[in-house]
Amino acid sequence: MATNYTPSTPSSLHFVHRLRDRAAYDAPTIHSILDSGLVAHVGFTLPASINPTNTPSDDQETWPFVIPMAYGRVEDIVYLHGYVSGRMMKALSRAGDDEQAGPPTTITVTHVDSLVLALDPFNNSFNYRSACVFGHARLVSDEEEKMMALKTITDHPFNASAERGSRWEDSKLPTEAEMKTTKVIAVRIKAASAKARRGDVKDDKKDIEDVEGTSGRYWAGVVPVETRFGEARGMEYSKGIEVPGYVKGLNGRSLN
Template identity: 45%
Template structure:
């Protein structure tokens, strides 16, 4: 435990209002949720659209200026995308370059369990969710772009970057864009534990004898790798296979252990 645990400021737009005791503002908690999420949901308001845009994207937090920074430090979020896409064009428009960049909100959510109580209203999920608010700009520095591409590739499969053909050639560098989101603030919300019910239901003996209550743990599994049509490498490489098995074990353990950890102080969700 560090002496000083950095926290994001609770702004009106980021504060956890409902079930406040589930809120968490520490950088380490939030960055951990984001960096372990294989798909982020990135939202922004395009001009002339009646609706906000929401894009599923791949992203990872890191520090180009201090690559050894850990999860509890101030980090930037790097998002992977395409030159032609709408979000990229918006961050490139004069409007957002004059200012700090395009305002974006990024959500990362993990479902950890179905919490089944005596009555539907007390049902809940165990989950970890984080949301970050910041300004997105295009990364133009080649070294920083390469740093982010490696960071993002290795977030999908650790060590994949150095175990595939790199560096990207000129056409690839040209066609791939990386967005950097400078974070203003963020928050996380976490639920663990078993079901909770209201007193009226807890005192109903017939109900207690009839309704099964508990948690169905939910976790993501990576199955046996399936070789592609032009694969020539006989065995699945160790860096991939050992990571896959560890990640599977870790995901299952988290979901199961979360059931025993009572964090929420209030009943129901």
């Protein structure tokens, strides 16, 4: 498993060109952003063979796609799952389980921690953490790996552990039909970068010092954005069943 994704040259796929001081390429930083997120945005294109002339049109095959997905990570592999005939599953599994020949895929996860409001709107920003990972998609054909990947995706939001329990293990097993109609895609991280901003407003000195014209007229500051889990609400048919530890553990937990 890679521990560092530092690009070799500025022309590398994942080199951060803008605001380079905010970039990070170490695996722990990238993995922590992935692990604390709930939704990944997955970018892909459909096979060129569908539209061999590449003629511009409004047909879906001529456009790139970015789709929000549930996901899970094991070491340097991000797992995705979906309906067997879904557009994304068909596109990402077209090379089968050949990782080297798999279609290129980009996955991003972003957390917004604050709104940063400046005197000059060009200095407005967010405090944020984001990760962008690149890799080739492969179809998970091994049944044992497929089951492990589905467990990982299911347990991902709960930060499951031996003490708190596992949502996958605390659920009915999938049926044979469900397994046959579900594809699992693995994307091994080939390159990755993280980018983050923390701190206060970065207003221009001349605007700060212009008390009569700017800083004395307009408000500047930071507005925290908090995303946290609330108290679980059980279904009527779950009366009498104790709320599991992995669910109780979410109450009040912040994603920031």
